[in-house]
Amino acid sequence: MSWNGARLEILRPFEFTHASKRICIPLGAQRLLAFLALQNDDVHRSSAAEQLWPDCTTFRAAANLRCALCYGRRVGSVTVIDSVGQRLMLSPAVKVDLHAVSGAARQIIAGSGQMSHGWEELVGDLSRELLPGWTDNWLDLERERWNQTRVYALEGLAQQFQAAGQYLPALQAALAAIAVDPIRETAHRIVIEVHIAEGNIASAIKRYLDYQSFLQRELNVSPSPQMARLVRDLMPM
Incomplete structure (x- = not known):
């Protein structure tokens, strides 16, 4: 079902839609909307101006904020930014893609999120960068x-699928985590464990050797003993 209200997407290039139609918003207003979407509470006008335009004088930053509010406060009949005195916040009427995906991620991390048939979409959402560019x-x-947040969620999702013997989604989630943080070891271990469980010994060894070479090249360190034990008995003498 499509959402006919206001929607802000920041897990991709900025996009604001209303009644399923893309709305063109000036850059200053875009930045203000994105900034407010990332706050846990309302924010003082002066703080917003200072953070959004740090290279400007206080007077110029305040003027930029007023201009952004002029273009971003309302879209059609919908109030997009709530203003009470000197405090600003994104209106609850605006749905933000990051909020929904972060909620699902926190459930997975807490162990309360359940695997579903929509795992591919979730892995795709967790693979998205925040405001790329x-x-x-x-x-x-x-x-x-x-x-x-997304690395921990992707690793948790991979571990759930791995425990259930669903190896393809386990690999997809683990590889997505590696793409976010290639240095972190947990997802690499999951990939190796899945390859071993499937009997793909050569793939497991290759993953280990590739990761070992990467760590040596980037940090001059070795994989942990825990990871080395996974392939110790598989390596050729």
Whole structure:
């Protein structure tokens, strides 16, 4: 069922839709909407202006904020930004893709999320970057938070499928986690364990050797003893 209200997508290039129609919004208003979507609570106008336009004077940043509010406060008949005194927040009437995916991710991490037939869509959503191409400094911490959340969720999903003997989705989820953080070992171990469970010994050994070479090249370290034990008895003498 399509959503006919306002929808903000930030797990991809910025897109705002209303009644299933894409709405063209100026860049300043885009940045304000995205910034508010990433806040856990309302935010003071001065704080929003300072973070969104850090290289401007206080006067210029405040003017930029007023301009962004002019274009972004309402879309048609829908209030997009709620303003109470000096506080701003994204209206609850706006659905944000990140909020829905983050909720599903937290359930998986907590162990309460259930595997479903929509796993491919979920893995795809968790594979998406936060506002790709944007270089704003205020996004750095938000991207790090999102990356940590989605890696843990993808690993949890992979472990669920692995335990259930559903090896293809386990591999897909683990490989998606590796794409986000190729240094982290957990997802690599899952891939090796799945290959071994399927009897694909050569694939398991290749994954281990590739990861070993990667760590040596990037950090001059070796995989953990726990990972080495997975393939110790499989390696040729």
